[in-house]
Amino acid sequence: xxWSEFFDTYGTRLLEATWETVQMSLLSFAIxxxxxxxxxxxxxxxxxxxxxxxxxxxxxxxxxxxLVLFFLAFFGLGELNLVFSGFTTAVVALGLxxxxxxxxxxRSGINSVPQGQAEAGRAIGLGFVQLLRLIVIPQxxxxxxxxxxxxxxxxxxxTAVALTISAPELTALSxxxxxxxAGTWRSLLVVAAIYLVLLLLAGWGFRGFEERYAIxx
Amino acid sequence: xxxxxxxxxxxxxxxxxxxxxxxxxxxxVAIGAWILWTLGKQGQLEADRWTEMFAPATLEFxxxxxxxxxxxxxxxxxxxxFFGFALAMAxxxxxxxxxxxxxxxxxxxxxxxxxLTIFMVYFGASALGFDLGIFWSLVVALVLYNSAVLSEIxxxxxxxxxxxxxxxxxxIGLPYWPMMRLIILPQxxxxxxxxxxAQMATLTKDVSLxxxxxxxEFVARGSRLEAFSEYTTNFQAYxxxxxxxxxxxxAMAxxxxxxxxxxxTQPALAVAEADDEAISVAExxxxx
Numbered sequence: 001x002x003w004s005e006f007f008d009t010y011g012t013r014l015l016e017a018t019w020e021t022v023q024m025s026l027l028s029f030a031i032x033x034x035x036x037x038x039x040x041x042x043x044x045x046x047x048x049x050x051x052x053x054x055x056x057x058x059x060x061x062x063x064x065x066x067l068v069l070f071f072l073a074f075f076g077l078g079e080l081n082l083v084f085s086g087f088t089t090a091v092v093a094l095g096l097x098x099x100x101x102x103x104x105x106x107r108s109g110i111n112s113v114p115q116g117q118a119e120a121g122r123a124i125g126l127g128f129v130q131l132l133r134l135i136v137i138p139q140x141x142x143x144x145x146x147x148x149x150x151x152x153x154x155x156x157x158x159t160a161v162a163l164t165i166s167a168p169e170l171t172a173l174s175x176x177x178x179x180x181x182a183g184t185w186r187s188l189l190v191v192a193a194i195y196l197v198l199l200l201l202a203g204w205g206f207r208g209f210e211e212r213y214a215i216x217x
Numbered sequence: 218x219x220x221x222x223x224x225x226x227x228x229x230x231x232x233x234x235x236x237x238x239x240x241x242x243x244x245x246v247a248i249g250a251w252i253l254w255t256l257g258k259q260g261q262l263e264a265d266r267w268t269e270m271f272a273p274a275t276l277e278f279x280x281x282x283x284x285x286x287x288x289x290x291x292x293x294x295x296x297x298x299f300f301g302f303a304l305a306m307a308x309x310x311x312x313x314x315x316x317x318x319x320x321x322x323x324x325x326x327x328x329x330x331x332x333l334t335i336f337m338v339y340f341g342a343s344a345l346g347f348d349l350g351i352f353w354s355l356v357v358a359l360v361l362y363n364s365a366v367l368s369e370i371x372x373x374x375x376x377x378x379x380x381x382x383x384x385x386x387x388x389i390g391l392p393y394w395p396m397m398r399l400i401i402l403p404q405x406x407x408x409x410x411x412x413x414x415a416q417m418a419t420l421t422k423d424v425s426l427x428x429x430x431x432x433x434e435f436v437a438r439g440s441r442l443e444a445f446s447e448y449t450t451n452f453q454a455y456x457x458x459x460x461x462x463x464x465x466x467x468a469m470a471x472x473x474x475x476x477x478x479x480x481x482t483q484p485a486l487a488v489a490e491a492d493d494e495a496i497s498v499a500e501x502x503x504x505x
Contacts, residue, residue: 044222046226046230046234047234047237047238047241048238049238049241049242049245050237050241053241053245059467060463062470063418063462063463063466063467063470064422064459064462064463064466065422065423065425065426065436065462065466066422066425067425067426067428067436068425068436068455068458068459068462069459071436071440071451071455071458072455072456072459075450075451075452075455076452076455076456078452079255079256079259079261079450079452080252080255080256080259110222118222119224122224128222131222132222136222153328157328157329157330157331158330159330160330160331160332160333161330161332161426163332163429164428164429170333171330171332171333171336174333174336175336175340178336178340184340184341184343184344185341185344185345188333188336188337188340188341191333192329192333192337195328195329195330195333196325196328196329199328200328
């Protein structure tokens with residue numbers, strides 16, 4: 001099979017799979033941001049059961065392999081009569097997994113916000129939620145842009161694990177092409193090149209963000 | 218309890234916290250009850266399904282998988298530390314080509330999903346005519362990725378040392394390798410231990426990806442339980458696998474944390490011992 005035949009046969013599917021990977025990365029990362037903010041708010045809140053919940057949540061999602069979480073979500077939610085496609089399950093499970101890491105990144109950001117900021121916020125009469133939303137989290141996020149960028153990249157790479165619950169993403173396509181005898185190394189290297197380009201773009205984007213918005217402490 | 222965000226609460230604040238505590242507890246109990254009730258309705262909580270998980274044959278089967286996970290993790294961990302160290306040395310070496318080569322390697326393998334690396338080794342090696350077998354395919358892929366990550370950890374540890382350490386070593390006339398061995402590495406390694414253990418925990422988690430090339434590790438064994446059982450479903454099997462895996466990785470994370478805390482409180486013992494040896498090597502070097 002020549003290169004032109006290869007791209008004639010697999011060009012569209014490569015594009016589709018790339019789009020699938022990109023979608024999965026972006027959606028799960030959006031969930032991770034929401035989950036991360038909620039969990040870290042619980043973690044620093046004055047309500048003891050919420051603190052415990054957040055601690056346990058982070059511990060479970062950080063210390064269990066992603067593959068096991070996928071299987072638990074896939075089969076466990078099935079048992080709860082909540083049946084989703086592989087794609088949806090992967091997005092949600094990945095969002096929760098990365099969300100646990102996100103909350104830890106945000107927590108270290110919160111710890112780096114000077115105490116005077118929170119005191120000033122309270123002095124003008126802000127409650128706990130307002131204080132977090134208006135004063136602390138906006139500053140916390142800006143000190144941890146680099147770790148969040150790393151999380152984005154790790155999350156994008158982790159979408160590959162979704163092939164185990166049959167989401168048709170890039171790494172799954174590489175295996176399919178190998179099984180179709182499309183040339184083992186050609187399939188592997190084309191997919192690797194796509195990942196490299198996507199992640200270089202993401203890394204470049206986050207560095208831009210960092211230069212523009214980061215607060216150095 | 219009090220942190221930057223919360224000051225000492227007054228009576229009204231305390232009442233609000235109490236109210237929200239009750240609401241939170243009620244919500245959690247409700248969700249937990251709903252999950253248990255639904256599982257019960259599906260018959261997932263029947264005793265038969267769970268007792269079978271603890272039958273000697275099942276446990277033996279799973280323990281065999283856990284052992285395979287350990288074997289892959291220990292082999293890959295040891296090799297990753299070795300090659301990661303070599304890579305870190307190359308990245309801070311003087312020849313520019315060594316630095317460029319090592320940087321290229323590290324950037325390449327850090328940018329790929331581990332699963333793709335596993336496929337590269339597993340399918341790629343056989344396409345080139347090598348037969349690595351499943352175990353070594355997994356181990357090689359884990360080493361390719363983790364040595365890249367560990368080299369970054371090593372490099373960060375070395376770079377975190379005060380520049381005065383290198384300067385002092387050069388001032389007393391230590392050549393490059395004795396300087397590394399006696400001055401730089403003993404201090405750097407101490408700082409890196411928590412990060413290395415944490416990376417080993419990640420590696421142990423990643424052994425589960427051997428599932429995709431049907432390495433008979435813990436998760437793969439769990440997934441096969443359903444096939445030869447009357448009662449057990451994937452759900453019971455994966456709950457069991459998750460609990461054991463969680464405990465293992467959690468323990469490793471605790472050990473990493475222990476070393477991290479200890480470093481904050483204990484002065485560097487190894488450094489004092491290395492100092493004496495450094496002086497004698499420097500004297501020899503000067504004499505030779």
